Amino acid sequence: MIEGMLSGLHLVMNWQVLGLMLFATFLGNFFGAVPGLGGNLGLALLIPFVFGMEPFLGLAFLLAMHSVVHTGGSIPGILFGIPGTGPTVATIIDGYPMTKQGRGGEAMGAQLAASALGGIIGAAVLALLIPAMRPIAMAFGSAEVFMLIVFGLTFIVVVSRESIPKGLTAALLGLLLGTVGLDPHTGVGRFTFDQLWLWDGLHIIPIVLGIFAFAEMIELGARGGGARIAESATELRMRWSQLWEGTKAVFREWWLSLRTAIIGTFIGIIPGLGGDAATWICYGHAVQTCKNSENFGKGDIRGVIGVETANNSKEGGSLLPTLVFGIPGSSGMAILMGAFLILGIVPGPKMITEHLDLVWGMVWVMVIANIIGAVSLYPLCGYMGKLAFLRASLLIPPIMVLAAVGAFLIRSHWQYVVLAVLFGFLGYGMKKWKYPRAPLILGFILGPLAEDYLHKSLGVWGIAFLLRPIVFILLIMVILSLGYSIWHAYRERQKERRQTA
Amino acid sequence: MKARGGTLFAVALLVIFAGGLYLCREWSIKARLFPLLIILAGTALSVWLVISEIIGARSPEKRKDKPKRDELKAAFKPAKQKITPRSEAIMMLWVVGFLGMILVFGFWVAIALFIPLFMPLFGRENWKIVAFYTTGIWLAIYLTFAIGMKVSLYGGIFGLSW
Numbered sequence: 272m273i274e275g276m277l278s279g280l281h282l283v284m285n286w287q288v289l290g291l292m293l294f295a296t297f298l299g300n301f302f303g304a305v306p307g308l309g310g311n312l313g314l315a316l317l318i319p320f321v322f323g324m325e326p327f328l329g330l331a332f333l334l335a336m337h338s339v340v341h342t343g344g345s346i347p348g349i350l351f352g353i354p355g356t357g358p359t360v361a362t363i364i365d366g367y368p369m370t371k372q373g374r375g376g377e378a379m380g381a382q383l384a385a386s387a388l389g390g391i392i393g394a395a396v397l398a399l400l401i402p403a404m405r406p407i408a409m410a411f412g413s414a415e416v417f418m419l420i421v422f423g424l425t426f427i428v429v430v431s432r433e434s435i436p437k438g439l440t441a442a443l444l445g446l447l448l449g450t451v452g453l454d455p456h457t458g459v460g461r462f463t464f465d466q467l468w469l470w471d472g473l474h475i476i477p478i479v480l481g482i483f484a485f486a487e488m489i490e491l492g493a494r495g496g497g498a499r500i501a502e503s504a505t506e507l508r509m510r511w512s513q514l515w516e517g518t519k520a521v522f523r524e525w526w527l528s529l530r531t532a533i534i535g536t537f538i539g540i541i542p543g544l545g546g547d548a549a550t551w552i553c554y555g556h557a558v559q560t561c562k563n564s565e566n567f568g569k570g571d572i573r574g575v576i577g578v579e580t581a582n583n584s585k586e587g588g589s590l591l592p593t594l595v596f597g598i599p600g601s602s603g604m605a606i607l608m609g610a611f612l613i614l615g616i617v618p619g620p621k622m623i624t625e626h627l628d629l630v631w632g633m634v635w636v637m638v639i640a641n642i643i644g645a646v647s648l649y650p651l652c653g654y655m656g657k658l659a660f661l662r663a664s665l666l667i668p669p670i671m672v673l674a675a676v677g678a679f680l681i682r683s684h685w686q687y688v689v690l691a692v693l694f695g696f697l698g699y700g701m702k703k704w705k706y707p708r709a710p711l712i713l714g715f716i717l718g719p720l721a722e723d724y725l726h727k728s729l730g731v732w733g734i735a736f737l738l739r740p741i742v743f744i745l746l747i748m749v750i751l752s753l754g755y756s757i758w759h760a761y762r763e764r765q766k767e768r769r770q771t772a
Numbered sequence: 773m774k775a776r777g778g779t780l781f782a783v784a785l786l787v788i789f790a791g792g793l794y795l796c797r798e799w800s801i802k803a804r805l806f807p808l809l810i811i812l813a814g815t816a817l818s819v820w821l822v823i824s825e826i827i828g829a830r831s832p833e834k835r836k837d838k839p840k841r842d843e844l845k846a847a848f849k850p851a852k853q854k855i856t857p858r859s860e861a862i863m864m865l866w867v868v869g870f871l872g873m874i875l876v877f878g879f880w881v882a883i884a885l886f887i888p889l890f891m892p893l894f895g896r897e898n899w900k901i902v903a904f905y906t907t908g909i910w911l912a913i914y915l916t917f918a919i920g921m922k923v924s925l926y927g928g929i930f931g932l933s934w
Contacts, residue, residue: 323921436817436824440785443814447792450807459803462795485867492863492894493855664895668887669909671870676879676913676925685875685926692871696864704778722806 272402279631283639288331292636295335296644300343302336304658305666306353307487310340311712314606315479316670318613319677326614327629331636333610337603338637339644341582342386346648346655349378349575358582361550365567365574372570376509379652380517381575383645385528388521389580390641392532393539393587398634401623404595408620414736416596417724418745420717423541423598424710425749435760437706445714446721448473455719456726468684475609475715477678477687481694482701482708484674489699491663509653520572521580527557527573528580535581539588539600553581587637594622594630597720602709605716613681779825786818866890878928883910 282288295317302313314337321329344359349366362382369378411419424442451462452472463469521528531553538549557577558567567574589600597619599605611618622630648655678691701708728736737746792811796804870890873882887906891897897905917923927933 320916320921322923436820440814440817440821443810443817444785444788446810447789447807447814450810454799454803457800457803459799461799461803461807462792489860489863489867490855492866493859495859662895662897664891664897665901665905667894668890668905671867672883672886672909672913675870675874676917679879679926680917680923683923683926688871688874688926692867695867699860699864700777700781700784704781706781718806718810725806726802 275627275631276398276634278628279633279635282327282628282632283331283635288328288636289639291328291332292335292640293643293647295332296339296640296647299336299339299640300644300648300655301658303340303343303359304346304655305661306347307491308666308670309344309483310337310603311479311606312483312487312670313337313340314603314610315476315483316673316677318476318606318610319673319680321610321614322680324614326616327632329614330611330616330629330633333607334633334636335640335643337607338390338583338586338640339386340603341579342383342390342641342644342648343655345382345386345579345582346379346652347658349382350375350653358550359578361554361578362575362582364554364578365569365571368568368570369572369575374513374570376511376513377517377520377572378575379509380514380649381520381572382517382579383514383648383652384518384521385576385579386583387641387645388528389532389535390583390586390644391638392529392580393536393584394634394637394641395587396533396536396584397587397591397637398631400591401595401627401630401634404591405623408595408623410741411596411620413724413727414732414739415741415745416598417721417728417736418742418749419596420598420721420724422745422749422752423592424714424717424721425752434705435756438710441701441706441708442710442714445711445716446718448478448711449715449718450722455723466686468682468686471682472719473690473715474681474687475606475712476681477691478694478715479606479609479712480674480678481691482698482711484670485692485695486698486702486708488667488671488674489695490702492667494663514649517572517575521576524573524576527561528576530560531556531577532580532584535584536588538581539585540591541600549581549585550578553577583641587634590633590637594618594633595620599713599716602712605712608716776825776828778828779822782818782821782825786815786822789814789818862894866894874926874928876928877930878932879913879925880910881928881932883913 283292298313298317299310302308302310314333317333317336321332324332341359344354345362345366347353348359348363350370352363352367354360354363366378366382369375449472451469453460453463453470460470534553534556535549538552554574554577557573558564561567561573564571585601586603589604592598592600593604593608595618597608597617599608608618616622616626616629674691675688678687679685681687698708700706701711732739736742789811792807793815796807796811799807870882870886873885877885884906887909888902891902891905892899913925917925924933
């Protein structure tokens with residue numbers, strides 16, 4: 272373990288890696304601070320830049336960017352009540368009232384320190400779990416991994432409780448898109464329409480660029496050319512004394528910080544649960560467990576701390592299933608996994624047996640990126656908050672150009688640019704009619720894996736693979752979680768009916 | 773009954789899944805096993821969505837009264853400017869226009885054309901910002917990809933690439 276840790280540190284302690292990480296954290300904060308952009312879009316736009324890079328260099332660049340997105344994402348939330356990214360919505364509940372009370376600097380200080388601490392704890396938990404995961408990964412054969420994928424997908428259903436059919440349909444569409452191309456088992460061309468460029472299957476990047484980049488730009492543009500994401504700014508004065516006061520509060524509330532960071536990490540481990548769930552669960556936990564909870568929602572600094580530690584710690588957690596089983600813990604990790612494959616890094620059990628230095632390198636990247644990301648924002652947070660006031664006409668051109676170039680560069684096919692635009696329309700439709708987009712990405716990544724493991728399992732054990740002990744336990748968990756979601760949805764509907772009656 | 777966008781979107785999804793069912797009928801059992809499982813589930817769910825969208829369209833007042841699941845979360849959503857079908861169509865046309873420029877003239881000309889057209893016409897930006905932006909983005913893409921990474925971007929049907 273110590274050897275792996277040191278070799279990972281050796282990989283990171285290189286001026287080229289550190290320089291790129293510094294740039295990446297700036298970009299990550301930017302993508303987080305501009306509402307509507309976010310980490311997924313940032314990752315997809317930056318992937319073309321890692322072509323030809325050394326694997327670890329490219330990996331450090333993307334992971335560092337992704338690790339700090341929510342650090343920057345909370346700034347417009349706290350200062351103006353506009354969430355930069357989805358999971359930072361919960362920060363506003365207490366962060367924005369603090370700004371209105373003239374304690375914006377305190378909230379910002381707490382947010383930055385809690386984000387950094389959460390990121391470090393998430394990476395530390397990941398580091399501690401890696402050795403423990405080794406025997407589990409070794410015990411997991413094709414049947415177990417298949418059922419783990421099914422289990423991960425059912426969590427998509429659990430989190431799409433607002434509309435189970437919509438969440439499931441999006442996941443199934445992703446799974447179906449994953450089957451496009453030559454079937455690796457039979458060589459049959461599936462949904463290829465006699466097009467040579469479809470034989471290798473679809474690539475995740477044009478899909479992500481479409482359903483996130485183009486879709487977001489269509490929405491932003493549809494609001495009007497001069498539309499700003501926010502309409503008015505208040506006078507901002509970040510006093511260092513306030514920032515310091517907020518920072519100290521994170522360490523004064525160390526027990527809450529530790530708890531929410533650990534909860535966030537474990538939520539991150541469960542594929543499909545995502546950042547929104549982590550932050551809302553941790554906010555709820557803070558409200559339920561803290562003394563004098565009547566101030567929550569009115570500007571209680573503990574509300575900011577509880578959410579922000581979870582926000583960054585969950586990234587460490589979601590890296591675990593991605594690296595160990597090749598099952599991404601979130602849509603961001605699904606895109607990152609696509610980038611790993613481009614760089615020649617294949618996530619899966621072999622990562623912790625043959626490339627332990629890379630895994631430890633990633634842990635260090637997360638730790639260092641979270642520190643750089645937070646520290647660099649102390650003097651800049653007031654200015655970063657103003658990014659929420661960028662006009663749409665200034666944002667749309669560079670993002671559309673980068674998205675089109677990125678889609679083309681994946682395989683140098685112009686058809687991929689057309690595909691990205693088509694997925695842009697699909698993504699816009701999904702956003703407009705409230706179909707969650709993350710399940711589509713997860714389904715797309717997990718589909719080919721699930722099919723491969725299903726065929727392998729059926730080939731070795733036949734249908735009896737379902738009776739293998741771990742598979743059977745996972746199957747029971749799948750049935751229970753599905754049953755619970757359906758029962759919960761039914762109960763909610765009954766409650767609504769009673770309320771309307 | 774007035775057809776709503778949500779219903780049409782659900783119908784489009786149904787068509788995708790049903791189309792998949794038609795396309796996979798001639799594949800071997802092994803090749804179609806997994807897609808077929810997805811397609812059958814997807815078709816069933818899409819039918820469910822179409823029906824629930826139609827029922828929802830018939831009783832809009834019922835939907836309006838429906839309490840939000842997470843009031844707290846909803847309360848903190850930022851106020852957004854109104855999106856109209858016209859503004860949506862205009863923006864989609866800009867996207868399609870940009871795609872058309874890429875396909876016909878290639879990336880280099882498309883970037884140089886799209887930005888100076890989009891910014892003043894769509895965003896009413898002044899010419900100084902437009903000139904700065906166009907030059908800046910074009911140069912950034914050129915220096916990063918053509919010079920730095922030595923990749924050749926698509927030159928369109930006229931092959932305008934270097």
